Amino acid sequence: MKKGINVVWLSEVDLTNLNSGEGESNYIDVKKYKKDRVEYPYVSGQAMRHYFRDAIRRTTDKYICVPDDKGETCGDIEKCIGCDLFGFMLPKKGSGSSVRVSPLKVSPAIGLLSFEDNSTVDFLTRSKYKEIGEKTGGDIVNVELGTNIYKCGISIDIERIGGEEVIDDKERKLSIECGVDENERKERIKLILDAIRYLSDYSKQSRLLTDFTPDILVASVQNRYSHRLQKALEIDENRNLNVNRLKEILEDVMEYGEVYFGMISGVVANEEEVRAIIGDGLLNIDGEMISIGLGMEILTPNKVLKKVMEKL
Numbered sequence: 001m002k003k004g005i006n007v008v009w010l011s012e013v014d015l016t017n018l019n020s021g022e023g024e025s026n027y028i029d030v031k032k033y034k035k036d037r038v039e040y041p042y043v044s045g046q047a048m049r050h051y052f053r054d055a056i057r058r059t060t061d062k063y064i065c066v067p068d069d070k071g072e073t074c075g076d077i078e079k080c081i082g083c084d085l086f087g088f089m090l091p092k093k094g095s096g097s098s099v100r101v102s103p104l105k106v107s108p109a110i111g112l113l114s115f116e117d118n119s120t121v122d123f124l125t126r127s128k129y130k131e132i133g134e135k136t137g138g139d140i141v142n143v144e145l146g147t148n149i150y151k152c153g154i155s156i157d158i159e160r161i162g163g164e165e166v167i168d169d170k171e172r173k174l175s176i177e178c179g180v181d182e183n184e185r186k187e188r189i190k191l192i193l194d195a196i197r198y199l200s201d202y203s204k205q206s207r208l209l210t211d212f213t214p215d216i217l218v219a220s221v222q223n224r225y226s227h228r229l230q231k232a233l234e235i236d237e238n239r240n241l242n243v244n245r246l247k248e249i250l251e252d253v254m255e256y257g258e259v260y261f262g263m264i265s266g267v268v269a270n271e272e273e274v275r276a277i278i279g280d281g282l283l284n285i286d287g288e289m290i291s292i293g294l295g296m297e298i299l300t301p302n303k304v305l306k307k308v309m310e311k312l
């Protein structure tokens, strides 16, 4: 059985504010991290998981429980795909708690271009009305907005979809007990892959309609469980994709899995170089081969996800 699926992608966004930081009441900032003293925006892993949950809820009629007033979910992984895919922590009667680690791992979405060089501060007014139709001005709220290229990724632990680790006390060994059949497991994995194409329920969309779905995407179906593919995509400040890195990581993962590459046009500056390294190879200006290509087909992100579904 296949052990893992990894997907990592880049998504270019127009002016938006996908995840606000602490901020103040009249200043809505963007969540940021610092790398070598330069600030970049990011969307937390928790927010990304919410987007996935919402996208899955939108695309399926399968049962996903709604947390009760204590915030507790049903915990029935056979019946409830929400509890199965996203895990839970429930207090047990007596003592302790029952914990399920999510078999779907989601990375934060990391902005790769400096925030300072790719942002603005917009303002909006919260209008106040004395009586119907009579405007009396309002509070001004400033909102940080940025355009960027984000990197996001997921990893699926196939064996643990619909399955749970059980300890055999007599034999002192660990095994995974599966509560759903093979078909149901595949259905659930397909829902996750499909969700990548339909991520849309981010915050502040009424004013900042944003497409945050993949523009460049790499996916693997692996015979080993690893997160290595997550390092495949790296761009510099001039929007050049690091093709040496791409090749190194893909070759690495190809030793234990099948890898697919998808890209739409106009996202990275060195698109021709990327096409060459994925395809036949990179030539210098004299037409000499300087790096042998991976001999892969260049698909669209959407087609890559379909290929992965076919391989399950």
Ligand SMILES: [Zn+2]
Pocket (backbone or CB within 6 Å): 064, 065, 066, 073, 074, 075, 076, 080, 081, 082, 083, 084
């Ligand atoms: Zn549930």
